[in-house]
Amino acid sequence: MKINKIAAATVASAMALTALAACGSSDDDKPAADESKTVTLWLAGKEDTPKPLEEWLVTEYSKQHPGKTLKVTHIDWGELMPRLNTALQGKDTPDVVEVGNTQSPTFTSVGAFTDLTDKLDELGDNIGPKGFVEAGTYDGKVSAVPYYWGSRYIFYSKKAFADAGIDVPTNLADFQKAATQLKTGKTSGFWLPGQDWRNGISWIFANGGDIAVKDGDKWVAKLSAPEAQAGLKQVQELYKDATLAPKDGLDAEPWVPFNNGEAAMFMAPSWARWSVPEEKAKDLGAFPLPGVDSGAAPVFAGGSNIAISAKSKNQNGAFDVLKLIYSDEYQTLLAKNGLGPANDKFTSLMGDDEFAKAAIAAAATAKLTPASPEWAAVESASVMEEFFGSIARGDDPADAAKAADAKLNTMLNK
Amino acid sequence: MSSPRITRNRGPYLLIVPTILVLIVAMGYPLGRQLILSFQEFGRAQQFGQPAEWVGLQNYQDLVTDRAMWTVVTRSLIFCAVCASVTMFIGTLFALLMKRVSTGPRLALQISLLLTWAMPVIAAMTAWQWLFDTRYGVINWTLKNLGFSSFENHNWLIEPLSFFSVAGVIVIWMSVPFVAFTTYAALTQVSEETLEASHLDGATALQRFRHITFPTIKPVLTIVMLLQVVWDLRVFAQIDFLQKVGGTVSQTHLMGTYIYTLGIGQSDYGSASALSMFVLVLTLALTFRYVRRLLAEDAS
Secondary structure, rough: HHHHHHHHHHHHHHHHHHHHOOOOOOOOOOOOOOOEEEEEEEEEEOOOOOOOHHHHHHHHHHHHOOOEEEEEEOOOHHHHHHHHHHHHHHOOOOOOOEHHHHHHHHHHOOOOOOOOOOHHHHHOEEEEEHHHHOOEEOOOEOOOOEEEEEEEEEEEHHHHHHHOOOOOOOOOOHHHHHHHOOOOOOOEEOOOOOOHHHHHHHHHHHOOOOOOEEOOOOOOOOOHHHHHHHHHHHHHHHHHHOOOOOOOOOOOOOHHHHHOOOOOOOEEHHHHHHHOHHHHHOOOEOOOOOOOOOEOOOEEEEEEEEEOOOEEEEEEHHHHHHHHOOHHHHHHHHHHOOOOOOOOHHHHHHHOHHHHHHHHHHHOOOOOOOOOOOOHHHHOOOOHHHHHHHHHOOOOOHHHHHHHHHEEEEEEEE | HHHHHHHHHHHHHHHHHHHHHHHHHHHHHHHHHHHHHHOOOHHHHHHHOOEEEOOOOOHHHHHHHHHHHHHHHHHHHHHHHHHHHHHHHHHHHHHHHHOOOHHHHHHHHHHHHHHHHHHHHHHHHHHHHHOOOOOOOHHHHHHHHOOOOHHOOOOOOOOOOHHHHHHHHHHHHHHHHHHHHHHHHHOOOOHHHHHHHHHHHHOHHHHHHHHHHHHHHHHHHHHHHHHHHHHHOOHHHHHHHHEEEEEEEHOOOHHHHHHHHHHHHHOHHHHHHHHHHHHHHHHHHHHHHHHHHHHHHHOO
């Protein structure tokens, strides 16, 4: 029976493949003397940086540095962490990389990025937002700088509001009331999927709560604190009375139910606006999530940092890319495309329509996740998704918070 | 006289050299590296150049005392047992069916199975996710229209048991074609004369299957079962995909996704390697008897 022999060999190889090999090689880090002609830039997401902006960077780079080219590669957000983890340590590292603001500490803490502290002046004298710079700082050294920021705000259907005779809410209690009132048998007053913690967390922030705070050199999770609990109770009310979104849903594409006429409001970063089709756009309005008393509630700040790989052989060429990104022209382009510019001189260029106003108001108080190098591990283990999922299913917020706090304390202080 | 003899002796060895080289490079190195990693404290800092500390059996000790790990292992074993046996059963039924029906229907069946088999995992997973989608899924819509109104907006992935039922259906769907084709190929080797003779002697269909067909195709079934066990034990893409569209992650890990989360997700390469070694040993232990039996049959 020849077939057996072949099969036995197949079996052996199949089983060997079962073993999952962790990769990681330690290359020596001698920087080569000469820089190469091509500088590589990794951007996150397919079109998070709009195409015209990317093209501007590429053209302008070769114009200013004759004989050199800038090569842009797009990495999907979901793959970004593992790709950076492996690429940044090797010889073939990209020179400049975009990294999610909350992912920055993962790399700054191990020295994966070039220290830029002494060169910050060359980029500009008012780099922000502050939280982004902090996220890119470790041990007093700034090694990842803000690329762009976006903020989450509420998108709503003007028609739904008018039909129900509701005004744009100016405090959180009014918002809750409006969301509940707008819910019908088929439509959500406010679209909030069960595991959508990036939006849900705003209610904790609005009430003065936090995910975790640093006490000395230890992180202490704060989901059980009274402020956070107050926010979580409100979130639970929304899950119960204001939304038809799936209890196991994530934050992907919240505009879909809106476009289908199945939600009167949703919350998303500013760029969600471009996913609402033209015929619906007339009906689309925006306002920042209102604070408990008035003003805008602190929401979860979206956006990215940008950094130079410490292993890059093109340190000078890479810094030229950063300078180009911080140039007046590029900052203008960012602002005009609705992406918050790092240099706040240009923020006003985002426009003065209700979307720009909502974005700017929301960004003023926006907050970040704990700046711990271990936060990326928390995200990859979906701790927050599960926590909000259990709130959505009606678990007692105090019990759920206790369990999540315990997990966070272990993971953040690893 | 001696020259043909030498050629005969060397030939096979020369032919096997490339295979062995490929095995050493593609599997020996990662496996060796993994074994070393499993005795080290190896995290992100080490990945970026810090020296790795040798911790002996610490990673293994942590694993053995970790209840979460044992839950994941038990869950994986149950999932594997259920999927592998259901796949074998359905696959064999398909093979028997193919043997029975006339050319037209058989071709239709074979083409459908082949398309299933050829479908890339992620494309298939996307389609399955749409089918089971809470709001727009065909399955909820159908069930609702059949009168089961509780399935309106039903979350299929929220409860672990329901999650694994969906995952199981998908995994089985993907592996049935392989079992069906291989078993069908084996069935064509069953001697028609013997079957006919036993038919004339009055053996029933069931008896013919048990005493003639089954013993003939048993070696093939054994191999296929073995592969199924190995594949279903290391299932990864399907679980990972479903977790990302709505499952409760910590309650739905199987060994593959758990290792990935530990290693790539949390940069704890030491523990992840230790767990991988454990999975390797477990797989060998589970399949050892089959492999030995195969080799014994081969020798005879």
